[in-house]
Amino acid sequence: MLTDPIADMLTRVRNAVMIKAEKVDVPASRIKLEIAKIMKEEGFIRAYKILKDKKQGILRITLKYNADDVAVISGIKRISKPGRRVYADKDSIPTVMGGVGISVLTTSRGVLGDKACRREKVGGEVLCHIW
Numbered sequence: 001m002l003t004d005p006i007a008d009m010l011t012r013v014r015n016a017v018m019i020k021a022e023k024v025d026v027p028a029s030r031i032k033l034e035i036a037k038i039m040k041e042e043g044f045i046r047a048y049k050i051l052k053d054k055k056q057g058i059l060r061i062t063l064k065y066n067a068d069d070v071a072v073i074s075g076i077k078r079i080s081k082p083g084r085r086v087y088a089d090k091d092s093i094p095t096v097m098g099g100v101g102i103s104v105l106t107t108s109r110g111v112l113g114d115k116a117c118r119r120e121k122v123g124g125e126v127l128c129h130i131w
Contacts, residue, residue: 005027006035009035009059010078010128013063023060023062023063025051025058025059026059027057028050028057028059031111035111039130042102044064044072045061045062045072073131074131077128079129080126087123089123090123093118093123094126097131101130102129103126103128104128105124108122111127
């Protein structure tokens with residue numbers, strides 16, 4: 001049993017980037033799908049899709065590398081954890097690496113990236129930073 005499935009997803013992606021894997025599979029959930037969607041929109045991954053199985057499904061993430069075979073994702077960090085929740089209001093949404101990276105937040109309007117949160121003027125729980 002996992003106590004933090006989002007941290008498990010981020011760790012799987014981080015490990016796959018370290019070994020230069022083409023794809024990584026994680027157990028699917030709605031919030032993981034939304035995080036993958038934001039990563040795709042921001043250009044950190046190439047693609048994602050849901051594979052059906054007898055249980056909850058599998059989220060397959062295709063990682064993205066540049067021409068020199070260097071991963072686009074250079075770092076990924078879980079911020080809000082089950083033991084310590086971290087929240088940011090609309091005026092204190094964190095920037096990552098001077099704007100190079102993104103913060104992923106869960107808000108009253110769903111899971112959003114930091115730019116979308118600033119545009120819509122909403123805050124929420126800071127899930128992770130990706131750079």
